[in-house]
Amino acid sequence: MKILVLNAGSSSHKSSLFDLDPAANDLTPPAPVWRGQLDWSHQAGQVELSAHTAGGASIEEVIKTDSKMEGLERLLKTLHQGPTQVIDALSAIDVVGHRVVHGGPDYSDSVAISETVKTTIRELIPLAPSHNPANLEGIEVLEQLLGDVPQLAAFDTAFHAGLPAAAATYPGPYAWWEKGIRRYGFHGISHRYGAQRAAQLLQRDLAELKLITCHLGNGCSLAAVAGGQSIDTTMGFTPLDGLMMGSRSGSVDPGILIHLMRSEGYSADQLDHLLNKESGLLGVSGVSNDLRAVVDAIATQNPRAQLALDLFIHRLRREIGGMLASLGGLDALVFTAGIGENSPLVWEKASAAFQFLGLRLDPAKLERSPEDRDIAAADSAVRVLVIHTQEEWAIAQDCVALCQAQSG
Ligand code: AMP
Numbered sequence: 001m002k003i004l005v006l007n008a009g010s011s012s013h014k015s016s017l018f019d020l021d022p023a024a025n026d027l028t029p030p031a032p033v034w035r036g037q038l039d040w041s042h043q044a045g046q047v048e049l050s051a052h053t054a055g056g057a058s059i060e061e062v063i064k065t066d067s068k069m070e071g072l073e074r075l076l077k078t079l080h081q082g083p084t085q086v087i088d089a090l091s092a093i094d095v096v097g098h099r100v101v102h103g104g105p106d107y108s109d110s111v112a113i114s115e116t117v118k119t120t121i122r123e124l125i126p127l128a129p130s131h132n133p134a135n136l137e138g139i140e141v142l143e144q145l146l147g148d149v150p151q152l153a154a155f156d157t158a159f160h161a162g163l164p165a166a167a168a169t170y171p172g173p174y175a176w177w178e179k180g181i182r183r184y185g186f187h188g189i190s191h192r193y194g195a196q197r198a199a200q201l202l203q204r205d206l207a208e209l210k211l212i213t214c215h216l217g218n219g220c221s222l223a224a225v226a227g228g229q230s231i232d233t234t235m236g237f238t239p240l241d242g243l244m245m246g247s248r249s250g251s252v253d254p255g256i257l258i259h260l261m262r263s264e265g266y267s268a269d270q271l272d273h274l275l276n277k278e279s280g281l282l283g284v285s286g287v288s289n290d291l292r293a294v295v296d297a298i299a300t301q302n303p304r305a306q307l308a309l310d311l312f313i314h315r316l317r318r319e320i321g322g323m324l325a326s327l328g329g330l331d332a333l334v335f336t337a338g339i340g341e342n343s344p345l346v347w348e349k350a351s352a353a354f355q356f357l358g359l360r361l362d363p364a365k366l367e368r369s370p371e372d373r374d375i376a377a378a379d380s381a382v383r384v385l386v387i388h389t390q391e392e393w394a395i396a397q398d399c400v401a402l403c404q405a406q407s408g
Helices: 068-080 115-125 132-146 175-180 188-202 252-265 268-276 280-285 291-299 303-327 337-342 342-354 391-407
Strands: 002-008 012-019 034-039 046-054 060-061 096-102 151-153 210-218 220-226 228-233 332-337 382-387
Touching: 002 132, 002 391, 012 068, 012 391, 046 068, 060 068, 068 132, 068 228, 096 132, 096 252, 096 391, 115 220, 132 151, 151 391, 188 210, 188 220, 188 228, 188 332, 188 382, 210 303, 210 337, 220 252, 220 303, 228 303, 268 342, 280 291, 280 303, 291 303, 303 342, 332 337, 332 342, 342 382
Parallel strands: 002 096, 096 151, 210 332, 332 382
Antiparallel strands: 002 012, 012 034, 034 046, 046 060, 210 220, 220 228
């Protein structure tokens, strides 16, 4: 079965083609046979296209266009023409899976795309103004390019749709809830995959596990997962809530925003930019949104870089503590995404606060590795797992399930 996965963003698109045997029960994710990317972010009026295959072939070109349709058309051509050809024609694609950021409160799982689903994604644009329009455009462009191939939407919010009311509600006026102002949570495809993979690695039934999944990339969030269900999470109404991130502040006292509006005349757009683009590791350190650059700056005795790291770790520990309380116990702490997969420093510093639980890391395992693994000491009372997030593979698996449901 040939499955195309598309993650269409506002200034870049990432896509993969998986060729899966639906009967095979693969525990380890197979590499996609083709990966492609479009990037409009560097210069107006042009897009950088790149594609490469599992066999090592690649292509890179710059196309003079702002059009998402034209960019995607050219990208899909690299699937069946030229050096990166992996299929004979686009008609060989069996199903398409789209990553969609916001699915609102009602979708608790991936769904086959219909006019109703598209209307929901459109209606949710005010809640995800920089993501849902691009996701919807990706869906509509592929409908035009591929005809009536089944398409699926995998929502970043879906895994958190069943949050208990006390975790999902903000303590403002009740009218907020009625207007849809509530905690939705994000990174759900990654948190769900991390929890399922953790159960596999631990050789335990997910239904009996209490897990904290730490998605620490440019965006950072935690989920408290009990019995395979997300029961609490740090991101909220928007992906700005919770942990300190690369350039996002995470939770701050909302009184600060009122103060800035009153005393410095900040507009909504200026606050949006300040909190999303000029805060977090970048804002505090003044160096970078990339933790690697912040750590390098600490080595040159940069005090703001040191403060940025200390603050990142402090917030991470504090929020892990919150998730721990929501769970009332912990079988495993799971680290995933760019920082979570690659930073022994963060594993050590975050874990150090939880020694009182009997959590101990194995010093011999504190190195980066392409393997998913358990880095806790043999006698640790809590397992600590490093899992490489596989959001595209998780979407591809949902596509397989959708096709099987539709044909069966
Ligand atoms: P992601 O959003 O998952 O692609 O994560 C990107 C972020 O991961 C980067 O901005 C870095 O902060 C972080 N990162 C990637 N590799 C490393 C590494 N070796 N050590 C620390 N942080 C890393």
